[in-house]
Amino acid sequence: xxxxxxxxxxxxxxxxxxxxxxxxxxxxxxxxxxxxxxxxxxxxxxxxxxxxxxxxxxxxxxxxxxxxxxxxxxxxxxxxxxxxxxxxxxxxxxxxxxxxxxxxxxxxxxxxxxxxxxxxxxxxxxxxxxxxxxxxxxxxxxxxxxxxxxxxxxxxxxxxxxxxxxxxxxxxxxxxxxxxxxxxxxxxxxxxxxxxxxxxxxxxxxxxxxxxxxxxxxxxxxxxxxxxxxxxxxxxxxxxxxxxxxxxxxxxxxxxxxxxxxxxxxxxxxxxxxxxxxxxxxxxxxxxxxxxxxxxxxxxxxxxxxxxxxxxxxxxxxxxxxxxxxxxxxxxxxxxxxxxxxxxxxxx
Amino acid sequence: xxxxxxxxxxxxxxxxxxxxxxxxxxxxxxxxxxxxxxxxxxxxxxxxxxxxxxxxxxxxxxxxxxxxxxxxxxxxxxxxxxxxxxxxxxxxxxxxxxxxxxxxxxxxxxxxxxxxxxxxxxxxxxxxxxxxxxxxxxxxxxxxxxxxxxxxxxxxxxxxxxxxxxxxxxxxxxxxxxxxxxxxxxxxxxxxxxxxxxxxxxxxxxxxxxxxxxxxxxxxxxxxxxxxxxxxxxxxxxxxxxxxxxxxxxxxxxxxxxxxxxxxxxxxxxxxxxxxxxxxxxxxxxxxxxxxxxxxxxxxxxxxxxxxxxxxxxxxxxxxxxxxxxxxxxxxxxxxxxxxxxxxxxxx
DNA sequence: CTGAAAGCGCTTACAG
DNA sequence: CTGAAAGCGCTTACAG
Numbered sequence: 001x002x003x004x005x006x007x008x009x010x011x012x013x014x015x016x017x018x019x020x021x022x023x024x025x026x027x028x029x030x031x032x033x034x035x036x037x038x039x040x041x042x043x044x045x046x047x048x049x050x051x052x053x054x055x056x057x058x059x060x061x062x063x064x065x066x067x068x069x070x071x072x073x074x075x076x077x078x079x080x081x082x083x084x085x086x087x088x089x090x091x092x093x094x095x096x097x098x099x100x101x102x103x104x105x106x107x108x109x110x111x112x113x114x115x116x117x118x119x120x121x122x123x124x125x126x127x128x129x130x131x132x133x134x135x136x137x138x139x140x141x142x143x144x145x146x147x148x149x150x151x152x153x154x155x156x157x158x159x160x161x162x163x164x165x166x167x168x169x170x171x172x173x174x175x176x177x178x179x180x181x182x183x184x185x186x187x188x189x190x191x192x193x194x195x196x197x198x199x200x201x202x203x204x205x206x207x208x209x210x211x212x213x214x215x216x217x218x219x220x221x222x223x224x225x226x227x228x229x230x231x232x233x234x235x236x237x238x239x240x241x242x243x244x245x246x247x248x249x250x251x252x253x254x255x256x257x258x259x260x261x262x263x264x265x266x267x268x269x270x271x272x273x274x275x276x277x278x279x280x281x282x283x284x285x286x287x288x289x290x291x292x293x294x295x296x297x298x299x300x301x302x303x304x305x306x307x308x309x310x311x312x313x314x315x316x317x318x319x320x321x322x323x324x325x326x327x328x329x330x331x332x333x334x335x336x337x338x339x340x341x342x343x344x345x346x347x348x
Numbered sequence: 349x350x351x352x353x354x355x356x357x358x359x360x361x362x363x364x365x366x367x368x369x370x371x372x373x374x375x376x377x378x379x380x381x382x383x384x385x386x387x388x389x390x391x392x393x394x395x396x397x398x399x400x401x402x403x404x405x406x407x408x409x410x411x412x413x414x415x416x417x418x419x420x421x422x423x424x425x426x427x428x429x430x431x432x433x434x435x436x437x438x439x440x441x442x443x444x445x446x447x448x449x450x451x452x453x454x455x456x457x458x459x460x461x462x463x464x465x466x467x468x469x470x471x472x473x474x475x476x477x478x479x480x481x482x483x484x485x486x487x488x489x490x491x492x493x494x495x496x497x498x499x500x501x502x503x504x505x506x507x508x509x510x511x512x513x514x515x516x517x518x519x520x521x522x523x524x525x526x527x528x529x530x531x532x533x534x535x536x537x538x539x540x541x542x543x544x545x546x547x548x549x550x551x552x553x554x555x556x557x558x559x560x561x562x563x564x565x566x567x568x569x570x571x572x573x574x575x576x577x578x579x580x581x582x583x584x585x586x587x588x589x590x591x592x593x594x595x596x597x598x599x600x601x602x603x604x605x606x607x608x609x610x611x612x613x614x615x616x617x618x619x620x621x622x623x624x625x626x627x628x629x630x631x632x633x634x635x636x637x638x639x640x641x642x643x644x645x646x647x648x649x650x651x652x653x654x655x656x657x658x659x660x661x662x663x664x665x666x667x668x669x670x671x672x673x674x675x676x677x678x679x680x681x682x683x684x685x686x687x688x689x690x691x692x693x694x695x696x
Numbered sequence: 697c698t699g700a701a702a703g704c705g706c707t708t709a710c711a712g
Numbered sequence: 713c714t715g716a717a718a719g720c721g722c723t724t725a726c727a728g
Contacts, residue, residue: 008498010721021699026723036697053496057474058410059721063704067406068472069417069454079440082430092427095457102469106417107453109443121450124416126405126474148401150356236640268641292584293616358705369715374707384713407706411720699728707720712713 009050018046029055067126070098070316071151073108075136075207081109083234084261086287086305090133093309101317103128115141127151129316132159133309136197137205152319154312156329158209165319167311169329171210174301175217175258177333178284181299182254183221186341187282191226191250192218193241193257193266195233208233214258214286226250230262238265246273253281253342260285260300267294267338278340288334297336303329357398366394377403415474418446418664419499421456423484423555429457431582432609434635434653438481441657449665451476463489475499477664480507481657484545485553500667502660504677506557513667515659517677519558522649523565523606525681526632529647530602531569534689535630539574539598540566541589541605541614543581562606562634574598578610586613594621601629601690608633608648615642615686626688636682645684651677 011029015022020043027033028043035043046052061067072094074081081087095105106125110118119141130146132138132155143159153164157171182190194215197207206212219225228244230237238257242265245252255270257263263285270281277283277296288302308329315327359377363370368391375381376391383391394400409415420442422429429435443453454473458466467489478494480486480503491507501512505519530538542563545555554560567573576592578585586605590613593600603618605611611633618629625631625644636650656677663675 006498012721022721023700023723024698027698030723032723034697039698051496053493053498054471055723056410056721057472058406058415059704060472060723061474061704062404062406062410062706062721063723065704067474071452077440078443079433079436082436082439083433085427085431088427088430091430092425095426095455099457099469102472104419104469104473105455107443107455109447121447121452123402124405124408124450125452126409126415145401148399150401239641265641293587293613360705370705371707371716372714375714378707380707382713387714403707404705407704407720409720410705410722411707413720697728699726701726702724704721704723708718710715710717712715 006051009052011052011055013050014043014046014052017049018042026055030060061126066128066320068103069106069125069127070103071106071108071122071125071127071130073110073130073132073134073138075110075134075138078107078109080232081134084259084287085289086260086303087134089289089305090309090312093306094131094133094313095309096306097310097313098316101313103317110139115139118142119145122146128320129154131312131316132156132164133312135208135210137207137209152316152324154315154319156308156312157213160209165315165324166326167308167315167329168326169303169308169331171213172217172220174286174303174331174333175214176220177331178256178286178299178301179218179221179225181333181335182256182282182284182339185254185282185339187254188342189252190222190254190256191228191245191252192222193238193255193262194227194229195258195262196230196237198229211258218256225256226252230257233259234261235265235268238262239269240265242266242269254284254339255281256284256286258286260287260289260291260298263298263300263338264291264294267298277338280343282339282342284339288332296338297334299336299339300334302332302334304332357400359400359403361398362391362394362400365397366390374403378408409474414476414668416451417454417473417475418451419454419456419470419473419475419478421458421478421480421482421486423458423482423486426455426457428580429482432607432635433637434608434651435482437637437653438657438660441654442479442481442661443657444654445658445661446664449661451665458487463487466490467493470494476668477502479660479664480504480512481660483556483558485555485557500664500672502663502667504656504660505561508557513663513672514674515656515663515677516674517651517656517679519561520565520568522634522651522679522681523562524568525679526604526634526647526649527566527569527573529681529683530604530630530632530687533602533630533687535602536690537600538570538602538604539576539593539600540570541586541603541610542575542577543606543610544578544585546577559606566604573604574600578605581607582609583613583616586610587617588613590614590617602632602687603629604632604634606634608635608637608639608646611646611648611686612639612642615646625686628691630687630690632687636680644686645682647684647687648682650680650682652680 198211546559
C-alpha cells in the first residue's frame with residue numbers, strides 16, 4: 001500500500017516560518033520584482049522545510065484572471081479522432097507552440113455524453129480559450145455556454161459563427177486542384193470517396209462540413225464524378241468504399257479520396273483486385289500525412305498539420321493578447337507516384 | 349474581422365440585479381440546497397439578462413480545493429505517443445471514465461522542453477492528480493514537484509516510487525507466455541524485437557523500463573534468443589529491425605516483437621523477402637490493438653487498452669476520495685493466425 | 697526593498 | 713428558505 005499524502009502547506013505557512021510579509025514571499029516565487037537575497041533565502045528555506053510546492057495555481061489564476069488552459073475539442077471519441085495521423089500532427093503542433101507559452105491542453109471529447117452533460121462538464125473547467133482544430137459539428141448548447149463565458153473560440157472553418165476566429169484553408173480550392181490534376185493527366189471517368197458525415201444526420205447536424213466543400217470543389221472539375229461516401233475516414237473506410245465501386249462494376253481510371261487514410265484503403269482495394277496503382281487506376285488523397293510504409297508516394301493536398309497546429313496556437317495567444325483575427329492556411333498539391341495518365345483502354 | 353468579446357459579469361453583478369444575497373444565488377447555480385422557485389427565477393432571469401456564463405470555475409475550484417483536472421503525461425512528443433493505437437485506446441478509456449466523473453484530461457507532453465522548463469509549465473496548472481498511463485521515464489524534477497504539491501500519482505509500473513499508485517500488468521509473465529507459446533509450437537531459433545529505450549541513454553535514463561521486463565520474461569524461455577532493438581515502436585521500426593535480421597542472414601523460425609505495431613512491420617518485412625507468415629516465419633506481437641487490415645490475425649498479448657484506461661481512471665477517483673491502492677491488470681494470450689509450428693527445414 | 701490592505705469570484709457554515 | 717460574514721490562497725497596487 002502506498003504511503004498516504006502529507007498535508008499541503010500554503011504561502012501563509014511559509015511566511016509564518018520565514019517571518020516575512022506574504023506579499024514579499026509571493027514575489028520570491030513569481031520573480032516579478034526583486035527581493036533582497038537574504039530575504040529570498042529565508043523564504044526559500046522555509047519553503048523547503050515545509051516541502052512547499054509553490055503557489056497554488058488555482059489561487060494565482062483567480063487573481064490573474066487566466067488559467068493557462070486551452071480546451072481542445074475532439075469530435076466524437078478520442079480513438080476516432082486520434083486514429084488519423086493528420087489530426088495528431090495538428091495536436092502536436094498545437095501542444096508544442098502552446099507549451100512554449102506555458103499553456104496546457106485540455107482534451108474535450110464530445111463522446112457519448114448528451115449536450116447538457118457536455119456543457120455541465122465544461123462549466124466546471126477553467127478555460128482561457130477553446131479550439132476546434134478538427135472541424136466538425138459542435139453542439140449549439142456548448143457553443144452558447146462558451147460564448148456566455150466570453151471564451152475566445154478558434155476553429156478551422158467550423159463551427160461557422162461570427163465570434164469564432166478561423167484558420168481557413170480553402171477546402172474547395174484544394175479539392176479543385178486535385179481534380180484538375182487528374183483532369184490534366186487525361187482522366188475523365190473518376191470516382192470520389194467522400195468523408196462520412198457530409199450529410200445531415202437524424203438531428204440535422206452535419207458532422208464533417210468540410211466534406212461538403214471538398215466535394216463541391218471536386219465536382220466543379222468533374223460534374224459527373226461518381227461520389228461514394230465512406231463509413232469512416234480510415235484505411236478500412238476507404239477500402240470498403242472502393243470495394244463498393246468494384247462490386248457495382250463501375251469503370252473509373254482514377255479515385256480521389258477526401259483523406260489520405262481513405263486513399264490508402266483504395267490503393268489496397270485496387271491491389272486486392274489484381275490491378276495496380278497508378279498503372280490501372282490512379283489514386284489521390286488529401287491531408288499530407290507521413291506514409292513511409294506505402295509503396296511509392298501518394299498524390300495529395302499537403303496541409304502541413306503541425307504548422308496548422310502552430311498557427312492555431314498563435315491565433316489563440318494573439319486573441320488572449322487582444323488581437324483577434326482570422327487567418328488563411330495554405331496548401332500544396334503534392335504530386336506523388338500514385339497518379340499518372342490513365343491506361344489506353346479503361347477496364348471494369 | 350470577428351466581433352470583440354463583451355465584458356464578463358460575475359455573480360456579484362447578477363445578485364445586484366436580482367436583489368438576492370450572493371449566497372442564495374450561489375445555491376441556485378450549484379443546486380446544493382433548495383431555493384424557493386420565485387427567488388430562483390429572479391436569479392436566473394438576471395443571469396440571462398447579463399449573459400452570465402455561470403460561476404467562474406477558478407473561484408469555485410479554489411473554494412472547493414479541487415480543479416477537476418487530471419494531468420496525463422505523454423512521454424516524448426504527442427505524435428510519437430499517439431501514433432500507437434494502444435496508447436490512444438488507454439487514453440480513450442481514461443477520458444470516458446474520467447468524463448463521467450466530470451473531470452477533464454490535461455495533456456502534459458514531455459516534448460523537447462528541459463526539466464526545469466517542464467516543471468515551470470506544470471507549476472502553473474491546477475491539477476488534482478497526474479497519470480502516467482504509458483509508462484516510460486519521468487524526470488525526477490517533475491516527480492519532485494508533483495510530490496511537493498501533494499498530487500496523487502498513478503502509473504502503470506513506472507515511475508517506480510512508493511508514492512506512485514500502480515496498475516501493474518506483470519510484463520514479465522506476459523512476455524514469458526508469448527515465449528512459451530512459441531516454444532510449445534516447436535520453435536527453437538527465435539528473435540526478439542525489443543522496444544527502443546530499454547537501455548539507459550546518455551543521461552542514464554531508461555525511457556521504456558517495461559521493455560526490460562518484457563525482455564527478461566522472454567529470455568527465461570529462450571535464453572539464446574537473438575535480441576534486436578528497434579529504432580521506434582512503429583510498423584517502420586519493426587520492419588527495419590526485421591530487415592537487419594535478414595541482412596545479417598540470421599536463421600530464425602519465429603520473431604516476437606514487444607509491440608503489435610512492430611510485429612506488423614516484421615510481417616511486412618518477411619513478405620518483402622518472398623516468405624510468408626506463419627508458414628516460413630511465425631510472428632507474435634504484444635498489446636492487443638485492432639488490426640483490421642492485417643491479413644489474418646496477430647498472436648499477441650491482449651492488454652485491453654480501454655479497460656486499462658478505465659481502471660486507471662477509477663484509481664484516480666478512488667485516490668481523490670481517499671482510497672489509495674495498487675491494482676493488477678490482467679492480460680490474455682491471444683492466439684492468432686500469425687504463429688504456427690516451424691517449417692520442417694529452417695531457412696536463412 | 698518590504699509590509700499592510702484590498703480584492704480576485706466564489707462557497708460554506710452559521711444565524712435567523 | 714435567505715442573508716451577513718468569513719475564508720479559499722494567492723497577487724497587486726500603494727505606502728513607506
